[in-house]
Amino acid sequence: MSNSPIVKHVSECFIKPKLNDDYSKQPYYLSPGDLAMLSAHYIQKGLLFTKSSATDQDFSIQTFLEKLKDSLTRTLVHFYPLAGQLATQIDEHQHSSFIFIDCEKGPGARFIHATLNMTIHDILSPIDVPVVVKSFFDHHKSVNHDGHTRPLLSVQVTELVDGIFIGCSMNHSVADGTSYWNFWNIWSEIHMQHNPNSKSKLPIHKRWFPEGYGPRVTLPFTHTDEFISRYEVPQLRERIFHFSSESISKLKMKANIDVEDTDKEISSLQALSALVWKSITRVRCLSGDEKITCTMDANLRQRIDPQLPQGYFGNSIWVAKATATADQVNEHSLGWVAELLQKAVMELTDKTVKSVFEAWMKSPFVYQIDAFFEPNSTVIGSSPRFDMFGNDFGVGKPVVVRSGYANKFPGKVTTYPGSEGRRSIALEICLPPDVMTALESDDEFRSYSIHV
Structure with a gap:
């Protein structure tokens, strides 16, 4: 498709959970499996939905977005580390870095509303996944270490002519695939007014370390050049x-x-x-x-x-x-x-x-x-x-x-x-x-x- 439409960002805001507990003020430790992922990319997966109906005059994208933001705020109470950012303490004498999540750092999780003048058929009919799909996600080409200055979680809602794509970019040093989809599942249940305690796997934040180690794990680096690289995807x-x-x-x-x-x-x-x-x-x-x-x-x-x-x-x-x-x-x-x-x-x-x-x-x-x-x-x-x-x-x-x-x-x-x-x-x-x-x-x- 020549002169393909582009994704246009309409608005964005940041969302923080309402927390009363002191645990959000404590360093959130990263396990060995988390720290090893610092140079990989964010997890970027998303779901495509049809709009309620082309004849449904009651559907309002603004109402839909407000409900999503509200349910995301309540979901982040359970997943509070995602509203923070990474932080590093460097020990030049020991040539080491201590990287953790500061749950109070940064503006919170990002929420983006975008539009695209294409249909679901335009997205699904080509043999290959269209390049424009990459624009359905925030944090393009970001590596997890960028979570020091970027949100650990970013949700982009892209409105198509007849559909809605919800793309979620989550820092891979904070979560793996199981954690990622647990987040989606609990968010969905909270959005639909279901009780997540009854049938979802609520997140367990107690960190795992090999016996005799942790919770403060240091890396033998003091500069990002020693352990962070920027991988460019070849033509695929x-x-x-x-x-x-x-x-x-x-x-x-x-x-x-x-x-x-x-x-x-x-x-x-x-x-x-x-x-x-x-x-x-x-x-x-x-x-x-x-x-x-x-x-x-x-x-x-x-x-x-x-x-x-x-x-x-x-x-x-x-x-x-x-x-x-x-x-x-x-x-x-x-x-x-x-x-x-x-x-x-x-x-x-x-x-x-x-x-x-x-x-x-x-x-x-x-x-x-x-x-x-x-x-x-x-x-x-x-x-x-x-x-x-x-x-x-x-x-x-x-x-x-x-x-x-x-x-x-x-x-x-x-x-x-x-x-x-x-x-x-x-x-x-x-x-x-x-x-x-x-x-x-x-x-x-x-x-x-x-x-x-």
């Missing part, structure tokens, strides 16, 4: 692929027929991830004994002893990493590759996880996006188990989930629940243009995905 095509529940069931059945260890059932996501890894490896034309990897995000809350509650607010994730040669991935069965991924997940035991973070405490580092993932890797993030389509803000069920610029690179795959429900899954895949074109023509991959 971003496309959403849909997999029906029937297609997922066939994949899972095929993978389990192939496996050698019949005592351990391959899950639906492991089977789908194996298909993706095999397909991307094939269309990248990788072969021989070149080592390649596939990593999957893993929620650690239930993997450590004692377990953390699902409502634990912060980063409690690690990657399950499978390694093989390109020939092995190409030549072995779907089940063999899925089993390799399953073994990587199962290796994330309490002992392994604690040893990882104890090693980090002894030699802290901050992930650099361009260095953390190897060339020709496949990285599978997010989760189809997150409740994305249950979020209701009075205008019905979301139509789709979309994401912004953040944390994308060649081989990045983001998993979402399918909009049609019934255990369907949608994948957002980022690849160089020539590789994406090859994937679109790959017979095995095409045989399982739905073309819409």
